[in-house]
Structure formats: structure tokens, C-alpha cells
Amino acid sequence: MLTISQELVDKIVAHARADHPDEACGVIAGRNGVPERFIPMENAERSPTFYRFDSMEQFRVWREMDDRDEEPVVIYHSHTATEAYPSRTDVSYASEPNAHYVLVSTRDEDQVEFRSYRILDGEISEEEVRFIP
Amino acid sequence: MAIEVRIPTILRNYTDGAKAVDAEGATLDDLITNLESRHPGIKDRLVDESGLRRFVNVYLNDEDVRFLGGLGTPLSDGDTVTVLPAVAGG
16 A cells, blocks of 8 residues: 655646656655655656656666665656556566556546556556545 | 675565675676676676666766766776666656
């Protein structure tokens, strides 16, 4: 289960809306599995169907997390024309076994789809999301 | 010539859980061969027939080796090599 504050959810959704129709991506860093620090990342692909963190930005952010004893608790990205469910490429490149993979869909202007998954060894398992104030 | 190699979570099953290991090599290519002899299986996760795997980022100190010399990048004693799987998807 992912427990996450409404404030962080709002930030993820705002980022996804702002970058629509391109995919948005980023990280929520934290300790002991608790998502705390919102880090929007640049989508180096600037694409409506693909995302990739810029390699130098990723290096800086990962080193900063290391220095602060944090981990990437949440890795999020948006789908802009399809449902908030991991695509085949999402599964094949999933490389953080401890992360919650959050998917947001911006295909509907009025409705938000916010879902979370574990992706391990090619297996997707959706998990419950608990929103806290 | 000792070079510190920082290992990402997903590859720590090859290093008995270690976050960083030492290895040797005059180039990145040599270093990976040396790593393989110490941690069998790891090489295949880093390179394929065409070179560095596309979705693996390797950094020498603070630089992405793709902007240096790729697998031919020369290394020196005291360097740090960091491996990070690219975060990507569709």
C-alpha cells in the first residue's frame, strides 16, 4: 500500500497537467518508505509516448538522496492518452525494486486517474493508495 | 589501481548487497571485465554486443561516460564509477 499526502498528490497531478500532452516524470524522495520530498524531473524525451530522466539530472538527484539517506520512494510519470496502467516499456525498464511506481493519466481534462504499482521481475502488482491530509 | 564502483539497488544481488565495491582497470571496458571476475553475471547487465546497454547510465566521477569515451574511457587510481539504471518508460 502507498500512503501519500494529498499535497504531494496535487503536485504530481499539477506537473502532469502542465506537461500534457507530453509525459511528465519525477520522484518523491523519502526515508523508511515515507514519501516526503517532491522532485519533478525533466523528461529528456519530451514525448507524448515515452519518458526518460535526463542522465545528469538523475545523477545529481540520486547523489543528493544518497547524501540525505533518502531513497526514491515514489517514481511517477504520466500517460497522456491512455489509462494509468504500466505499459510494456514501463515494465521492461522498471529498475527500482523498492519504489512505488505511480501512474497518472491526463487523458480526461476533468478527471484524474492516480494509481500505484510495484513492478518486480516483470510482474505488475497494483496496490491500494491511501491519501492523507 | 583501485577504483570504487557504486552499485545500484537492483544489481546488489551480484555484490552480496554491497553498495560499493572496488575493482581495477585502465579503461571502463577493463574495469567491467575485472568486475565480472569478482561478481560473475554483472557484466551482462551492463553491456551487450553493441557496447554499454542503452538503459544503463555509467558515470566517471561526475560525468556520464557517454560524453567521455564510452567503454574506452580511461580510468585513474582513485576514480569513482557510478552505475545507475536509467529511469524510463512509455
